[in-house]
Amino acid sequence: MPMSVHDDDARRLEALAELDILDTPSEVAFDRLTGLCRKIFGVPMSTLTLIDGHRQWFKSAVGMADREGERRPALCNYAIRELEPLIIPDTHRDERLADNVLVHGRPFIRFYAGAQLRISGVNIGTLCVMDTTPREFSAHDVDVLKDLAAIAVDELMLRNLSMRDGLTGALSRRAFRNEGERLRALAERHGQKLTCALIDIDHFKLVNDSYGHAVGDLVLSRVVEACRAVLRASDAIGRLGGEEFGVLLPHTGLRDGLAVLEKVRMAIAGLAIESPCGPIRVTASFGAADLARGLRFEALLERADLAMYSAKDSGRNRGVAWVEAAPSIAPSLRRVFKAGQIAFNAGRSSFDCTVRALSETAASLDVISMADVPEHFKLAIASDGFSRACRMTSRSDKRIEVAFV
Structure with a gap:
């Protein structure tokens, strides 16, 4: 790739890091946009796509089975290199796509139109529409798609100001990180204790697949309610991913923190969530780490994340503490x-x-x-x-x- 492409990659990833949106849950505002695209243009597929270093990731997708895919064959990866929307009336007539796996394999894209999402002077992704048959796309259609992409950019910027997850009422991921950094600084300054934990609902994909996303949303809301019933007013809970939550326990060491988290674990396991499909029971896995002097909040969060994966690997529905001997993370990283x-x-x-x-x-x-x-x-x-x-x-x-x- 030419150096300008590498420069764009670096700037795009900086913009995405600032937005802190990758791997966040689906949100109604973006799902409405992709749904509207499908209705307006009469296509079976529409995505709001973001491109990081190795993949295309869909903040919203209709008509697509997956939430992410490899970057190299992604048609949106071609689109972000352009200044104007990329329109391909027939992918079989485009030399760049002669052996493209997304054209000649699932989802068999024959038509593509993608308008760039431009933030901080760089294209971070696209709002695109796709079809399995060739079609024309008029200048009017291009203008409409550009307007919808501009709305998507506005929503992305507004989202950046949001403090709460719209579904559960927990802190947004960005707000949780900000609160974590604030509490870390206070604990460091005054010599106080701080424990951070990550909670991941076990086998949550099975809940969505078996009962539907509406029931899955109900489960998420009830889990947060159960957590709040145990946690103190001074504690913080945030939604970091689809079924992943973070908890901050100020003035709390690791031993006491694990005791609190065990109560949270039992509260979640004791839920009988009433749904149209009958009562649903779920469990959760926990990872916890406490603040060491000089440790950045991101490193503290990473330690809790590693401990949570250890809890999953060792059987789920349990809590695990990060210990100094854990591999995979070093203070110098x-x-x-x-x-x-x-x-x-x-x-x-x-x-x-x-x-x-x-x-x-x-x-x-x-x-x-x-x-x-x-x-x-x-x-x-x-x-x-x-x-x-x-x-x-x-x-x-x-x-x-x-x-x-």
């Missing part, structure tokens, strides 16, 4: 958000990744799939002129921890 590339087979094979943490000796990477990642490879960050040989030290879900060799 700093949080970053950079587009990277994994290369192996003497450079003949490669795929994209997003670098989420970095130090002189190690890195943390996000990938679409672990299936083809070898134990040894080379990591490149083109925007920084960075290239290092790596050895994988651990993997969990779609994240890889590596050490430089």
